[in-house]
Amino acid sequence: MINWIFQLLVFPGLTFFVWIAFAFEWLERKTAAKIQSRVGPLTAGPKGFLQPVADYFKLIFKEEIIPRNSDKFVFLFGPPLYFSVPAIGAAFIPILGEKGVLSHSYDLLFILFIMAFSVLMASMLGYAAGGRYSTISIGRLVLQYTSYEVPLILSILAPALLARGLSLSKIVSSQISHWHVFYAPISFAVFLIVSLAELEKPPFDIPSAKTEIVAGWMTEFSGRPLAYIKLTKNLNYVFLSSLATTLFLGGPLLPIDVQDEFLKTILFLLVFLIKTFSVGFLIFIIKSALARIKIEQATSLLWVITTPLSFLQLLLIVLFR
Amino acid sequence: MVVSHCRRRQDLKTNIKSWAQKNSLWLFHVNAASCNGCDIEFVASLTPRYDIERLGAQLVPSPRHADVLVVTGTVNPLMRERLKRIYEQIPEPKYVVALGACAGGGGVMKGCYNVSHGVDKVIPVDLFIPGCPPRPEAIIYGLMKLRDKISGGSHE
Numbered sequence: 053m054i055n056w057i058f059q060l061l062v063f064p065g066l067t068f069f070v071w072i073a074f075a076f077e078w079l080e081r082k083t084a085a086k087i088q089s090r091v092g093p094l095t096a097g098p099k100g101f102l103q104p105v106a107d108y109f110k111l112i113f114k115e116e117i118i119p120r121n122s123d124k125f126v127f128l129f130g131p132p133l134y135f136s137v138p139a140i141g142a143a144f145i146p147i148l149g150e151k152g153v154l155s156h157s158y159d160l161l162f163i164l165f166i167m168a169f170s171v172l173m174a175s176m177l178g179y180a181a182g183g184r185y186s187t188i189s190i191g192r193l194v195l196q197y198t199s200y201e202v203p204l205i206l207s208i209l210a211p212a213l214l215a216r217g218l219s220l221s222k223i224v225s226s227q228i229s230h231w232h233v234f235y236a237p238i239s240f241a242v243f244l245i246v247s248l249a250e251l252e253k254p255p256f257d258i259p260s261a262k263t264e265i266v267a268g269w270m271t272e273f274s275g276r277p278l279a280y281i282k283l284t285k286n287l288n289y290v291f292l293s294s295l296a297t298t299l300f301l302g303g304p305l306l307p308i309d310v311q312d313e314f315l316k317t318i319l320f321l322l323v324f325l326i327k328t329f330s331v332g333f334l335i336f337i338i339k340s341a342l343a344r345i346k347i348e349q350a351t352s353l354l355w356v357i358t359t360p361l362s363f364l365q366l367l368l369i370v371l372f373r
Numbered sequence: 374m375v376v377s378h379c380r381r382r383q384d385l386k387t388n389i390k391s392w393a394q395k396n397s398l399w400l401f402h403v404n405a406a407s408c409n410g411c412d413i414e415f416v417a418s419l420t421p422r423y424d425i426e427r428l429g430a431q432l433v434p435s436p437r438h439a440d441v442l443v444v445t446g447t448v449n450p451l452m453r454e455r456l457k458r459i460y461e462q463i464p465e466p467k468y469v470v471a472l473g474a475c476a477g478g479g480g481v482m483k484g485c486y487n488v489s490h491g492v493d494k495v496i497p498v499d500l501f502i503p504g505c506p507p508r509p510e511a512i513i514y515g516l517m518k519l520r521d522k523i524s525g526g527s528h529e
Contacts, residue, residue: 085426094427096396103429109393110440115464117437267435274437274464 056153064147064321066139072325073286076332077104080289083336104286111279119182119272126180131273131280134173138287141166145294146303147324148317150221160218163295164205167250170288171197177281178269189268192347193252193259199354200249200256203242206362210239211299213369224303233300238365240300242358247292247335249354251285255342256350293331294324301327394440394466395520396429401439401463405456405492407446410506411473415443418509428516436462441519447475447488448495460496468519469498472512474505481505 059065078093078101085092093100118124141163143154152159171193178190212218214235215226223232233240249256252268260268270281297303304320304327345353404412418425419432433439436459448456460469471492474480479490492498499522502515 081426085424089421090424091427092424093429096429100427100429103396106393106396106429109389110397113390113393114440114466117462117464262434267433267438270438271435272437278438 059153060143065143065153069139069142069287069290070283072290072328073283074104074108075101075329076289076293077107077286079329079332080336080339083333084340087337087340108279108283111282112276114275116275116277117272121182122272123180123182126176127273128277130173130177130180131277131284134170134177135280135284135287137166137170137173138284138291141291142287142294144220145291145298146220146224147294148304148320150225150303150305152220155219155221157217157219157222159220160208160212160223163220164208167204168197168201170250174269177273181269181272183272185265185267185271186269188265189259189271193269195347196249196256196258196350196354199351200246200358203354203358203362204246204250206359206366207239207242207246208299210236210362210365210369213366214373220298220303224298224305227302228305229307231300231302236300236365236369238361240296242362242365243296243300244331244335244338245358246354247296248339249350250292251288251335253335253339255345257344258347258350261344289332289335290328293335294328296331297324297327301331303327391524395523398428398430398441398468398516398519399433399439400430400441400443401433401436401459402443403445403456403459405444405446405448405452405476406488407473407475411445411476414506414509415445415472415512418512423509423513425513425516428513428520430516437464439463440467442467442469442496443472444469444476444492444496445472447479447482447485447490448492449487449489453489453495456492456495468500468523469496470500470502470515470519471498472502472515473507474503477501477503 061067081103082092082100093103096102096106116128118127140154144152144159144163146152146155175190175194178186178193211223211232214232215223217223217226248254252258252260260270265271270278273281304324306319306323310316310319402412402415417423430441436442440463442460442463444456446452460467469492471477475482475488476492479485479488482488483490489495500515500519502511504511507515
């Protein structure tokens with residue numbers, strides 16, 4: 053029991069994922085800086101590696117302003133709840149073996165539910181803040197969500213169809229010799245596009261468009277609630293890249309058989325981290341290279357191009373399997 | 374014994390606080406009736422050649438996320454109330470930087486009827502960066518001074 057709680061909260065659960073989230077933010081800012089031929093964070097820690105830590109500590113020590121026309125309860129207690137959504141999702145990801153900490157036989161459906169719940173939490177927070185910009189942003193967020201949910205589910209279905217199972221452990225164990233990305237490349241591409249939409253990053257940063265609607269639904273938040281929201285956004289990054297690793301890139305599994313238990317754990321962790329950071333890096337490069345599109349362009353891109361493509365991939369899998 | 378232990382813990386907390394604050398200064402920029410000269414130099418200090426993100430400074434879109442309010446321009450009566458409002462929307466601890474000669478004391482508009490002769494007549498200012506417009510090097514020097522002020526304040 054104590055072992056299970058340790059796994060859930062410390063390693064490979066919550067604390068581990070929070071530290072990867074910090075590393076992801078540092079990598080994101082450094083990648084964006086390199087693409088714009090800047091240097092990026094440099095002074096906080098070695099090579100600016102402690103920059104995210106400094107940001108979060110500063111936000112924790114700052115004042116919290118509660119707007120007069122906001123829903124105070126949701127405004128203060130919503131952000132930790134929002135943070136818990138990807139934190140629970142991360143516990144399903146298999147890292148040190150074929151099974152995650154909370155793994156069960158239909159956990160892929162639960163992960164879809166978690167991704168929908170994350171958008172619901174964001175819209176709840178935006179409406180609780182009660183500002184005009186938040187309201188506009190939530191309208192855009194929900195519109196974007198309705199257009200990317202169908203390709204998301206269809207692209208996740210492809211590896212489930214290849215593995216003939218709805219559990220992550222089954223999907224991972226079916227990829228021991230060949231990764232699903234070679235059999236479902238279109239679904240992998242669609243999954244990457246949809247993750248950009250889910251993370252509200254360019255070219256889909258329409259709900260938090262800086263030059264149009266201030267900071268989107270985060271406009272009214274300050275201090276600790278803002279720290280929670282920023283951390284959740286980074287955790288979502290990690291969650292989606294590790295999900296792409298699990299579904300398409302074979303998770304932590306190795307093709308060779310290692311006898312030593314300790315060495316096996318270390319190797320699994322290393323393989324998982326390399327794959328997750330590679331997917332994250334790919335998302336950062338796409339994100340930094342593209343500009344924002346309009347909401348109707350995003351909707352038509354997601355409905356007209358990605359949805360038929362993911363259908364086509366499913367059809368190909370069913371026909372040629 | 375107990376007192377010194379408590380004080381050490383207090384010191385550690387203030388040290389972490391000032392380290393975090395000086396390494397993560399999020400800027401919010403207000404153009405209070407400026408001619409855009411200072412604004413362009415301010416934006417130039419964010420671009421590749423100068424890149425103040427090295428120091429952890431970032432341009433944020435909302436005043437509620439900000440730590441530093443960067444004001445440019447002669448604050449005219451129209452902007453005075455808005456500037457006060459934006460200042461009050463920034464959560465504590467907050468710092469105000471008056472960028473350029475106009476924000477410092479009127480500049481070329483000194484003596485005109487509808488200017489404030491400096492941001493410090495409207496809101497409290499922590500740092501003046503002179504120049505018409507100030508070069509990005511001057512802006513970086515000013516940011517370093519602000520960092521010194523933050524870490525110096527913790528040792529008192």
